[in-house]
Amino acid sequence: MMSTLLDVKNLWVKFPSRHGVFDAVRGVSFTLGRERLGIVGESGSGKSMTGRAILRLIRPPGIVEADHINLDGVDLLRKSEKDMRAVRGERISMVMQDPKFSLNPVMTIGDQIIEAYRLHSSASKAEAYTKSLEMLEAVSIRDPERVMRAYPHEMSGGMGQRIMIAMMLIPNPEILIADEPTSALDVSVQRQVLDIMDKLVKERGMGLIFISHDLNLVADFCDRVLIMYAGRIVEVCDADKLHDAQHPYTRGLLNSLPRLDAPRDRLEVLQRDPAWSDAESVSGRI
């Protein structure tokens, strides 16, 4: 149906500790085509760890194991650290939750974007500069020349996040992993940032992994959704059918949200069933 960019099979992330090994991600499998794939779950469900594990960004003592993580048929787990550095940014980019922690506070934004660009291509400074301006315009930043001279602390949260997206997209990656890219932003700005991300991903035919705790947002924004619980995928469904999801966990999450259009005296409280975390992980492979 569509070409597969990324194929993850039986992914585990383990953290050895004093009380034995803690499995943050337990046997997750999924594929990503040129689509917007959402990963939802609560804190501790392993959704962020999954994103980081793909880029092999789990720090020791954490261990990543998988049958394979194939990018265009090449297993990322078998690559050397040096080859991985070429993959990160150039072929798979990642946008984190808070731009404040991702941007260098003592470099101007322009210098950072140009540096990011020149790391992955042999463009001249002037070329990189024009390309950076174009990118800032592409993420709807007004007056990009002024922004290029500014420092990160002069930017609002929404601006910072758009700059991060611009930076991540300059090397033209095939896959963008966005880990809660809008949860630090206000609702009105959230929409803007999502629209920009959506436009760019569509235009370039990229694959997007969108990690979030916000079910409504994911239902709105993605094509396909993986719902994670306790390190496993409990349900896979099309985003537009998320509100008819079957798994009691997904249903519980949806019902526990207060809704303006359907007032209730009490919110439904999720009753956790130990069977959910014991059950086999559902495959998100197509």
Next chain:
Amino acid sequence: MSDTQTLRQWLLTETPTSRRHAKLSALYQGWLSFRSNTMAMVGLGILIALVLIAFAAPLLAPHDPFSQDLGNRLAPLGTEGHVFGTDSLGRDILSRLIYGARITLYIVALVALIAPVAGLLVGTVSGYVGGWADVVLMRITDIFLAFPRLVLALAFVAALGAGIENAVLAISLTAWPPYARIARAETLTIRSSDYISAIKLQGAGPIRIITKHIWPLCISSLIVRVTLDMAGIILAAAGLGFLGLGAQPPSPEWGAMISEGRRFILDHWWVATVPGLAIFTVSLAFNLLGDGLRDVLDPKAGE
């Protein structure tokens, strides 16, 4: 065996049943993570040995550390009855080292009591109260920091008179400003945190907030800093002893022993080297311990 098993489980429980249980459990958790650091355990072992040696000095020392035997002076290492040889007056170096451990511990304990406490008081008050109090206290701290430590200590000892107590006092007086700085910096971040706001909303006054809420958080980093500084303090005390301003002869203070031995350093190297090695070992032990404690106590690393 099953008894120790249940004790371990009792200590590691997630649901303590009393205040004491919770405290013990937290201590045990800290001990477990400390124990996994081998080097820190080595440091702790050396220091425990030092304390034991100091306590049991009369039992352990083969000779009287003050009894002179001019006929047997400057005996080399391994001489019968004098494992570490004898010094210029024929006193047994091993016995003097063993008794010297008491003096070293005495210095360490006194400085550790005075300097961090003074620094904690000044730093937390300055950080929490702010305004004029902060300006005045920090400028005083700056004045102390502006002098090289040993020079300032020399000046104090010269004014107060030579002697071990005065040396300790002088070292403490020069050692507190860095602690005040650390405590103030920590207080500034703690002061604006929600849990301090929350206790203010219960009507707590500044004294309660400083002593019950800010001190417990500052103390751990100070303890780490003190253990790391201990090496420097021992060396400063030895330096004062070496310069003749600390412990006075015939006291077996390690620094004073090196000072005495330096006249024979070329022909009879062990007289100065053996106490030097003792200082080195104890300083190293404190550094190793400090490193391990930092891993356990530093709240930023832990939670």
Next chain:
Amino acid sequence: MTMLDVNGLNVWFGKNRDRVDAVKGASFQVAGGESFGLVGESGSGKSTILRAITGLAPDWSGTVTVNGTPITGKKRPRGFFKTVQMVFQDPYASLHPRHSVDQVLGETLHLHGFDDIDGRVAKLLDDVGLGQKFRFRYPHQLSGGQRQRVAIARALAPEPTVLLLDEPTSALDVSVQAEILNLLADLRADRGLTYLMVSHDLSVVGHMCDRLAVMRNGEIVEILDVAALRASQASHPYSQQLLQASL
């Protein structure tokens, strides 16, 4: 009967050239037993209003009356905190990392001059649905929701009549948010509490409150009933925009 009356409240930070006006001329009334919401985006000054009432933001002008008694200056008398208490946004930051639950609640009760502290701590824990096995735990042994319950227990300890809630669930997962919101609703019903709740989430305020004020750039742009909000009768364009974004 008006429990909380805020009239022409201005709050600012800094002096002279660096002065930032966080709240400008805010006025609203909250009746006894009512639940009132303050909604706005980050930087709109909604939390600053709570901090000014409790004395945590020292520079303010205007009049604030709590249960008929006007409040003045920077310091609040001890009795004030027996009437007004606050729950903070981030339960990971609002509990002292080295104090067990027992210490947190015990100290609060001690400061308010209660006796039978043991019995009261036990009762408070039951009231917020934690139970005795959590009594001697430290914050790092608790989940986010459990921590927020402890923070609520601490706020309830002096038996206040007004509870200021500063985004009490924004740091929590949705399933935990539901539990905390239910708990807060139950407590209000049981004790006849008055809530002043700050949130960026219209649906949370819509669920919890009777009336709400929409804030932008330090000013209240509109005060309306939740019923009117649900019927999309917000008159100010900014309120409508917020409503659009959260439906």
